[in-house]
Amino acid sequence: MPYNSVVCVKPVPDPKHYDRVTIDPVKKTITREGIPTVVGPADKCAIEAALQLRERFGGTVAVLSMAPLNAEEILREVLAMGADEAYLLSDRAFGGADTLATSYTLFQGIRKIEAAGNFRFDFIFCGNESADGATAQVSSQLGEWLGCPHLWNVSAFEAKDDEGSFSLKTKLENGFMEWKGRPPLVLGIARDLNKPRFISVMGIMKAKKKPLTIWGRGDLNEAEDTYLGLSGSPTQAGEIFTPDMKRSGELLSGTPEEIVGRLVTILRANGVVLKA
Amino acid sequence: MSEKIWVNAEVSDGKIAEVTFELLSKANELAEALGDGTEVEVTLLGDGLESEAGRLLEWGAKTVLLADDPALKMYSPLTYAPLLTSWATARKPVIWLFAATAVGATLGPAVAGRLKTGMAAHCVDLLLDDRKKLKALVPSFGGKVIGEILCPGHLPQMASVKPGIFVKKAPLKKHTDGKIEKEDLTQWRQKLDQSGLEPVRIERRPPKGLPLNEAEVVVCGGFGVGTDKNWKLLEELAESLGGATACTRPPVDEGWTGEYCMVGTSGQSIRPKVYLGFGISGATHHICGMNEAGVVVSVNRDEDAPIFQVSDYRVVADLNVILPLLVEAIKTKSS
Secondary structure: OOEEEEEEOOEEEOHHHHHHOEEOOOOOOEEOOOOOEEEOHHHHHHHHHHHHHHHHHOEEEEEEEEOOHHHHHHHHHHHHHOOOEEEEEOOHHHOOOOHHHHHHHHHHHHHHHHHHHOOOOOEEEEEOOOOOOOOOOHHHHHHHHHOOOEEEEEEEEEEOOOOOOEEEEEEEOOEEEEEEEOOOEEEEEOOOOOOOOOOOHHHHHHHOOOOEEEEOHHHOOOOOHHHOOOOOOOOEEEEEEOOOOOOOOEEOOOOHHHHHHHHHHHHHHOOOOOOO | OOOEEEEEOOEEOOEEOHHHHHHHHHHHHHHHHHOOOOEEEEEEEEOOOHHHHHHHHHOOOOEEEEEEOHHHOOOOOOOHHHHHHHHHHHHOOOEEEEEOOOOHHHHHHHHHHHHOOOEEEEEOEEEEOOOOOEEEEEEEHHHOEEEEEEOOOOOOEEEEEOOOOOOOOOOOOOOOOOEEEEOOOHHHHHHOOOOOEEEEEEEEOOOOOOOHHHOOEEEEEOHHHOOHHHHHHHHHHHHHOOOEEEEOHHHHHHOOOOHHHEEOOOOEOOOOOEEEEEOOOOOHHHHHHHOOOOEEEEEEOOOOOHHHHHOOEEEEOOHHHHHHHHHHHHHHHHO
C-alpha cells in the first residue's frame, strides 16, 4: 500500500555557530550575521523516515516549509536528498508566528496541497524540535489542527503488517512507550530514529528539475487571519537578553600531581565524601 | 471569585513525579504574588492514583481534579488532551503549568492548540509583569539567548518547565480544607475512540547508578574524553565520589553512554553541589543545563574553551593525565 507523506522542515541558523548569535544593543533584536542557514538536524531525520517509507511501500514525499523566500535553497537541498516536490509558504502575513500560528499555517498549506491533488496525506513528519527556538510544540499542535493523532519523540517506526498498521516507539524519561497506530498520523521524529542519508551529486542534479511551489497569503484562501502571523499568535515576545553565567575561573596550576592535590582539597571543602 | 493557577501532574510508574512538586512550588509562589485568594489546583490523570492525589494537597494544592480510570493508565493524545481541555473550558484557569517531559511536552501544546491559547516552552523562570500577567523566560539558540514570552490576550497562559529548573519548596500556608474532585467518566468512556492510535506498553530502563537529579556530585564528560576506556574511568570517578556520570551530546553519538544522562537544552537540567567537567567545550546547549551547579570545576586542554568562562576552577591540562591521577588519588585518600 503506497503512502503519501509530507515533511515539515524549518530552515535554521547553523547550530554549530550559535556562539556567534548576539543581541543588537539598540534594536534589541537577534543578530545572526554570517551564520549559514541549514536544515534542522531533526528535520533531516524526519525526511529520512519519509524516504524510507516511500522506498518500502511507494507513494510520494512532499516537503513543506513556512519561511522567507531565501529558504528556496534549503528546499532544493531537501529535494536533493530525494523528496519529490517542495512547497514554500512565504508571506509577510505569516511572519512573527508563534507555534500555534505556525502550525495553523502549515495545516492550511497541507490542506491546499491535498485539495490540489484530491487526496489526503497518510503521514505528516516533523523534526522533534527546531534547533533555534526548540519549543518542540509544532508537531503536536499541527496534529490538533488536522484532527489526527500525533506522537512526539518517535524513536522507532515500522510497519506491523500489510493492513496499514504501524508499530511505533516514543522515548520516555528512562525508557520508552510502544504504540500501535494507523494513518493518518503526525509524527515528531527524534534524532535517534535514523541516520539521514548524504546528498549525492546525482541528487543535486535531479533536484534542479523537481517542482518547487511558492504560496503567499492569497493562495491560502481557506485560512482565517485570526490565526496567522504575529497578530494571530497568542504568545508575544518581550525583551531578549544574553544570560550572564560567568564565574571567577581560578586557574589551578602546577604539576599534574599538585593540580590533583588541589582538586581533592576542593572536593573535600565542598562537602564531597570520598569513598573508594 | 478567586482565580486559579493550575499544575498538570506528571505521573511516572503510578507515582507523582518530582517535577510536579517543583511546579507546585512555583505555582504557590505565583498564587501568593497574584493575591486575592488565588488558588492552586492540580489536574491529575491516570489509573489507581487516589492515594497519590492526597500528597498533592500537602504540597499546596487546594483542589485536585482527578480522572482515575484504567483507560487512562497510559498517556494518549486521544484521551488526555480532550479531557484536560474540557476541564479548562469549564473552570477557566488563568495560568497552567506542564512539565516539559516526554509526555508533558506534547500534551501541553496539544491542549493549548485545542484551547487556541499560547504556551511558552521549556521555561527557565516564571514571573508576573506589572499587570500581573505571566512573563515566561525561555531560552533559544541553545540557551545563548533568553527571551520573555507573554500571552497578553488569551487564557489560560500556559507554560512548560523541565525537571530540575525549580526547587521543591514546602508551601508557606497549608490548606486544611483541600479536596479531591473525582471526575465521573461513564459518559466519556463511551465516546472514546482510540482506533487510530493505541498505547500498547511502557518499558522503563532505569539508568545505571544514581539518578542525575539526586546526585550531589556530577562528573560530566564531553567529546574530549576521547575513548570508551576513558569513559569507564570517568564512571569509576563518579562512583568513588558517590555521584553520577553525565554527558554532552557527542558521547551519546559516540556510543560511550546513553541519552538518559545528557545535560543541557535537549537533556536534563541539574543543580548538584559540585560539577566536575572533563573534555567539555562548553556549547551554550550544555551550559544552559548545568549553570545552577554549586561549584564548577573544568578540565580541558584548550585554554580558550568557553566552559572555562562558567567555571569556578579551571584546569588547563590533558585529561588523559589528570583523570587517572585523580581516580588514583581518591582511592588512596579514601582507603
